[in-house]
Every structure is written in structure tokens, then in C-alpha cells.
Amino acid sequence: MKDLSIDDLTMRNIDSSLERFQSARVCIIGLGGLGSNIAVMLARSSVGELFLIDYDKVEASNLNRQYYFVEDIGMYKSQAIKNIIGKINPFVKVHIRNIKIKEDNIEELIKGEKYIVEALDDAESKSMLINKILENFPDKYIISGSGMAGIGDSNSISTKKLMKNLYICGDGFSDYEKYSGMMAPRVNICAAHQANTVLELIFNEK
Template sequence: METTKVLTKEEIQAALEERHSPEKQKKLSEGRVTIAGLGGLGSNVAYALARIGVGHLHLIDFDVVDITNLNRQQYFTEHIGMYKTDALKSLLQKINPYIDIQTDCIKVTEENLISLFENAGIICEAFDNPEAKAMLVNGILEHFPEKKLVSASGMAGYGSSNTIRTRRLMKNFYLCGDQVTEPTYGHGLMAPRVAICAAHEANMITRLLLGEEEI
């Protein structure tokens, strides 16, 4: 009977350094990213950051995995009914069990926003709900203008991939997506285009961790 090899922290680190260089991997390993919303955007962003060895992830969501989430989110049937924070943490630990992962199973509100994000490094806004997006973005810009914020808007349907872009709207505020496309009947949130937008967010976060701020 075959047994699964348990990789050491040193083995994983060496593999990452081989791909990224020791200098860049050091910055990624020291990186701190808070992801608010663990759906189609957030779960894909978390996967990407875990795979490149970002060392500290803070995952925030209050929801549970539903069957309708499986069309675009990084979960499986066995996760249905689980809190997304628990499900995603377990999956990320299969990629790299040595990442420091903090979870908060809570709904972000205007009342708890300051306490949730006051110690955050880079912040990734990954909500599906437009009102929640606006509340988080406005709250971060008001209370933590010095923090780097990567957000997303416009990724529904199956339109051209090329309309999804990353834009720097303010000194520390980056927006990914086409800024237009909202979910409608027959053009809802679908895995390919949502993943493209999530990859834009993850790549911008990676660039910021490595000291590149210009688009």
C-alpha cells in the first residue's frame, strides 16, 4: 500500500526558491494578505497566493458552501454545508501546510471593519454583493488610506477576456475587471471569466508584495 509523502517545510521552500529565486521568495514568504470574501474571486485568489508561497493569509467570510457555488468556486461536493473559512483553509493546507492561515468566520460590517483590518497587510476585496463591495472599499479608503487595496468589479458572463483589466484608481487602490458587466439571466457568474478576474487580483497582489506598484 502506497503512503503519501509528507513534504518538509524546507523541501517546499527550496522548490519555491528554485522557481521564483530566493530573493523574491523571501518577500513572498514574508507577505501578509487579507482576503475578504471566499467565493469565486476569493477562493481563486487564495489558491494562487498559496501556490506561490505567500506566507501569511487572513481569510474572512461568514457563509457556508452551497451546491450553486461549485460552478466557479474552489470547493468540492464534500464541502457543501461547511463554512467557507474551514473548507478553504483545509484545501490550502494541502498545497502548503506551512502557510500561516488565520480565519474569521464573520460578516464584515461598518462596525467591525476597523478591528478586522487594522493589522492587515495587503487587502483583497472579493465580495459578490455590490453593496458589500462598496462598504468595504469605502471603509478601507476612509480608515486605512495607507493600506494597499485590490478590488474587483465586472466579470459576469462569458464576454471577451480582453476587457478584464487591472487599473490603478488611486495611490493605494487597484481595481480589476471590466467595471461594467453585472450578472443577468443567462449571463451569470461563470468559472472562466471569474477566474480571469481573480487572477488579475492575485497578480496585482503579487506585484505589490514584490515592490511593484505601477500598472
């Protein structure tokens, strides 16, 4: 089999997208059900550089919705998803940090990032991260996910622009407690909304 080239992997991409996506860098904070799937979608779309942040390790219970495999159990999620991306698109530069986002380290981690995907698990961390960025970095794009638990109407998950650079993807309310769990389809739908929003922002940037 001949050596792969980036052209081989992107021949089905939309016209004039390769240069724009390859020159872009995206930061994803949280590599669970949303973040792991978003990272893979962006890699398949040939986003040139990804900065992946998570402190957790893969557990068996993650496999019902997160983009990991049995052999990844016990591995740091950041390293596992980096390995997976390398098998899908080896032309993507993947940088990882095994660290938990806190109020006192956000600025250091995201100061050089333009596109920030928020994919954290708990509402308190989500709110803290978004508020910190909006207050201190108004020119950064934030693409956040919220509300995708259970089994319900796929079309209830949508993308809304709430502020100048803040986009929220989800069904508009938190329903984890009601359903006591999350399933792959709705999580993936929300992840796809976030990934698509990132691509749209990059592609349409002047």
C-alpha cells in the same frame, strides 16, 4: 517519499521572490468565486500568511466557479479553503474568521492588515468596505474585483489603479443581471488579476 520543504514547492518561483512572499501577510474578504481562487493562487505563490474572512457555507451552486469540492458542501468556506490550502502548501499560516463584514466591525478586522483583497459579492458591501478603508486607512492597499459575469472577451478584464492604493480588477461594469450568472473562466481571470496585483505590490515594495 522524502519530507517536503518550502524549497521543493518554490523551486519554479521567480528568483529572489521566496523571502519577500513568505514574509508577507494578505487579508482576503469574501471567499466566493474570486476570494477562494485568489487564496489558492497566493498559497501556491508561497505568501507566508493569509487572513481569510467569510461568514457563508459552501453550497452545491458554488461549485461552478469557486475553489471547493463536493465534500466541502455544508462547511464554512473559510475552513474549507484553509483545508485545501493545507493540502497545497502546508507552510502557509492561515487564519480564519467566520463573520460578515459590516460597517461597525471593519476597523477591528483590518486594522493590522496592509494588503486587503476585496472579493465580496454585492455592490453595496463592496462600496461600503472600500470607502471605509479609504477614509480611515489611506496607507492600506485595496485590491478589488468588479465585473466578470457571463461569457465574453477575456481581454476586457484588466487591472486599473484608480487611486494611490486602490486597484480595481474587472471589465469596468457590472453585468450580472444581463447574463444572470457567472462562469468559471472569467471569474478566474479576474481572480488571477487580483492575485497577480498583490504579488506585484509585495515583490516591488521597497
